[in-house]
Amino acid sequence: MQIAIDGPASSGKSTVAKIVATQLGFVYVDTGAMYRATTVLANRLGLDYGDEAGLMAKLVDAQIEFQPDQAGQKVFLNGEDVTLTIRTPEITNNVSQVAALAAVRTEMVKRQRQIADQGQVVMDGRDIGTTVLPDAAVKIFMVASAKERAQRRYAENITKGIDTPLATLQAEIELRDQKDSTRAVSPLRKAADAVEIDTTKLTIEQVVAEILAITKQKM
Ligand code: C5P
Numbered sequence: 001m002q003i004a005i006d007g008p009a010s011s012g013k014s015t016v017a018k019i020v021a022t023q024l025g026f027v028y029v030d031t032g033a034m035y036r037a038t039t040v041l042a043n044r045l046g047l048d049y050g051d052e053a054g055l056m057a058k059l060v061d062a063q064i065e066f067q068p069d070q071a072g073q074k075v076f077l078n079g080e081d082v083t084l085t086i087r088t089p090e091i092t093n094n095v096s097q098v099a100a101l102a103a104v105r106t107e108m109v110k111r112q113r114q115i116a117d118q119g120q121v122v123m124d125g126r127d128i129g130t131t132v133l134p135d136a137a138v139k140i141f142m143v144a145s146a147k148e149r150a151q152r153r154y155a156e157n158i159t160k161g162i163d164t165p166l167a168t169l170q171a172e173i174e175l176r177d178q179k180d181s182t183r184a185v186s187p188l189r190k191a192a193d194a195v196e197i198d199t200t201k202l203t204i205e206q207v208v209a210e211i212l213a214i215t216k217q218k219m
Contacts, residue, residue, distance in 0.1 A: 002120070025120075031132070063076070063078050063079065069083075105185050109132050141190040197211075
């Protein structure tokens with residue numbers, strides 16, 4: 001069984017997907033982390049973020065791995081722990097440019113399908129229901145207002161000692177959504193057969209309960 005969860009930036013996908021996966025005993029796959037690790041690779045190589053050929057020359061042999069951890073999951077790029085690096089502003093603000101490269105997407109989609117072939121997964125991203133797992137039994141499209149998403153990110157940042165102004169966060173989120181929705185290859189889009197959940201006024205527990213209820217109907 002496959003559960004695909006898509007939606008815009010900071011809509012709460014990964015928080016909810018992790019809990020759903022744990023409760024069902026499925027593997028959680030954070031595809032955003034894979035595009036972020038790819039962006040770290042481009043940065044380390046000193047490449048322009050639009051240099052598709054330069055990046056692909058190294059990406060095909062690059063290892064991007066996940067390791068379960070108490071806090072969720074650690075992400076490794078060629079054996080190096082990049083869990084914190086992939087969340088830095090440099091990577092967050094440039095990942096959409098790297099994720100728009102057609103060859104990068106082909107490589108990532110191939111890897112994501114290989115992981116899904118190994119067992120039951122909850123996979124979150126932007127194109128899971130439309131492109132990566134078009135036959136997923138459950139497809140969810142999570143949305144929330146940009147203001148609410150910025151407020152959630154702001155509150156999360158404060159607990160980490162990061163003090164980016166709320167208005168800056170909202171502008172960054174809106175810019176990333178705009179880039180992800182308007183790119184030529186696999187743009188952020190709700191699959192025709194996805195169930196849309198607006199989480200603006202819902203708690204994490206309510207969203208998890210709704211997804212579990214939808215899943216149980218399909219089991
Ligand atoms: O989910 P997260 O915010 O970590 O994703 C980071 C970026 O990776 C997105 O803004 C998008 O550009 C890209 N992405 C994508 N397709 C996916 C997952 C993420 O293009 N399936």
